[in-house]
Amino acid sequence: MKKFTGLIIFLLFYIVAYGLGYLSSLLVEGLILKGAIFTLIATIVIYVLSLFVANSSLYDPYWSLTPFVIVTYILFKVDINVYTIVLYAAFSLWSWRLTINWILNFDDIKWEDWRYKDYRANNSKFMFQIINFFGIMMVPTVLVYICMIPMIYSMEYGLNPLSLIASFIILLGFILEIVADSQMRIFKKSASKDDICDKGLWKYSRHPNYLGENLIWLGSSVLVLLTDISKWYLGLTFILMLSLFMFISIPLMEKRQIGRKEGYKDYIKHTSMLLLLPNKK
Numbered sequence: 001m002k003k004f005t006g007l008i009i010f011l012l013f014y015i016v017a018y019g020l021g022y023l024s025s026l027l028v029e030g031l032i033l034k035g036a037i038f039t040l041i042a043t044i045v046i047y048v049l050s051l052f053v054a055n056s057s058l059y060d061p062y063w064s065l066t067p068f069v070i071v072t073y074i075l076f077k078v079d080i081n082v083y084t085i086v087l088y089a090a091f092s093l094w095s096w097r098l099t100i101n102w103i104l105n106f107d108d109i110k111w112e113d114w115r116y117k118d119y120r121a122n123n124s125k126f127m128f129q130i131i132n133f134f135g136i137m138m139v140p141t142v143l144v145y146i147c148m149i150p151m152i153y154s155m156e157y158g159l160n161p162l163s164l165i166a167s168f169i170i171l172l173g174f175i176l177e178i179v180a181d182s183q184m185r186i187f188k189k190s191a192s193k194d195d196i197c198d199k200g201l202w203k204y205s206r207h208p209n210y211l212g213e214n215l216i217w218l219g220s221s222v223l224v225l226l227t228d229i230s231k232w233y234l235g236l237t238f239i240l241m242l243s244l245f246m247f248i249s250i251p252l253m254e255k256r257q258i259g260r261k262e263g264y265k266d267y268i269k270h271t272s273m274l275l276l277l278p279n280k281k
Helices: 002-025 031-053 062-075 082-105 114-122 125-157 163-190 208-227 229-260 264-270
Strands: none
Touching (some): 002 062, 031 062, 062 082, 062 125, 082 163, 114 125, 229 264
16 A cells, blocks of 8 residues: 555656646747756656655656656657657657566655665755755756757657667667566576676676666667758767766666675676676686
């Protein structure tokens, strides 16, 4: 009942956030600007509501759910062809996977990500709210939306047969994440506390799931190159997402793993960080 009640509360909060975001987007013109206003206002609302439940993890499903909501809205504003439908289906699979994973792992409304707990414990209340608003919520929102711009622009411009290549890259990223998640889930069923998952994809990459995630956003960037090469600079947005994982998400995760698992330093030495590569001797 705690899980069900928590999910209902989260759902109502997101309905409020998206509703206010949508109403705000009506004040501006252009799909890219409308999407920007929508996601910025929705993020602010989520932040305010998170204060009422004292839980920054209210933002957690925003990462995967909001891009899907935005792309769904865009779909009804552009000319639809078979290439648009294929792209939408591939991107939706990514969103549903992450969102369903979050729902399955959700315990109750009091559960909060370990990183956010560390920020609370190691900073003053005022400083934590600065980190909470900008670092935990607004910066990821801005980065994700910037990486969505190539997709939004391409859908509005009109997709062509070459866009299937970008859809394939997104689908490949989704499959990679599914396989990595499945292998990790099987590993955890029989693993002890100090065991390190170095089987399957995890033998060749320390973060194959993050590799899949980055392929999603690479597909978005490649899409604009295949649709309108004159807007090639929009394809550079992928670098922002890659940097987020390389310099923030992965270092934070690995620092925690080193502190928890004795053999993780050795695992780092002989296993590629992101790409699937043969083990180093």
